[in-house]
Each structure stands twice: as structure tokens, then as C-alpha cells.
Amino acid sequence: MNSLSGSNNSDHQLKQFLEAASANQRFQALVHNLTDICWDSCVDHPGTRLETKTQKCMVNCVERFIDTTNFITNRLARAANQQD
Numbered sequence: 159m160n161s162l163s164g165s166n167n168s169d170h171q172l173k174q175f176l177e178a179a180s181a182n183q184r185f186q187a188l189v190h191n192l193t194d195i196c197w198d199s200c201v202d203h204p205g206t207r208l209e210t211k212t213q214k215c216m217v218n219c220v221e222r223f224i225d226t227t228n229f230i231t232n233r234l235a236r237a238a239n240q241q242d
Contacts, residue, residue: 192223 200215201208208216 192220195223196220 196216196219199219200212202212
């Protein structure tokens with residue numbers, strides 16, 4: 159019976175590892191997508207450094223994206239709670 163509980167523990171650890179790897183992959187895809195969107199919106203002509211105007215645009219773009227994501231997440235959570 160000990161080997162069975164060891165197998166269950168290994169399965170649980172593997173499941174946790176896969177969930178963490180999946181979450182990391184989703185986060186990296188989100189960052190990549192955000193980078194593309196903000197770059198296309200803010201960078202007119204690439205140079206050797208970012209101009210102050212471009213830096214401010216990038217910061218604003220990222221902050222608005224985060225605000226929007228939080229708003230949608232909270233809205234969906236409230237809707238789910240109302241259905242319960």
C-alpha cells in the first residue's frame with residue numbers, strides 16, 4: 159500500500175508541476191502579446207534608445223492593459239458569484 163501512496167504523491171507533484179509550467183507559459187504568451195501591442199502603438203521609428211515620449215507611451219499602454227485585465231477579471235468573478 160505504501161507504493162500506492164507514493165505513486166499518488168508523485169502524480170500530485172507532476173500535476174502541480176504541469177499546472178505551474180502551463181501558468182508560466184500563459185504568462186509569457188501574455189507578455190509577448192502585450193509587447194507586440196504596445197510596440198506597434200508607441201514606437202514610430204526604432205532608434206538606439208527609447209525617447210521619453212515613447213517610454214511614457216509604453217508605460218501608459220502597459221498600465222491600461224493591466225487595468226483592463228483586472229476590470230474584466232473582477233467583472234467575471236462578480237458574475238460567477240451572482241450565479242452561485
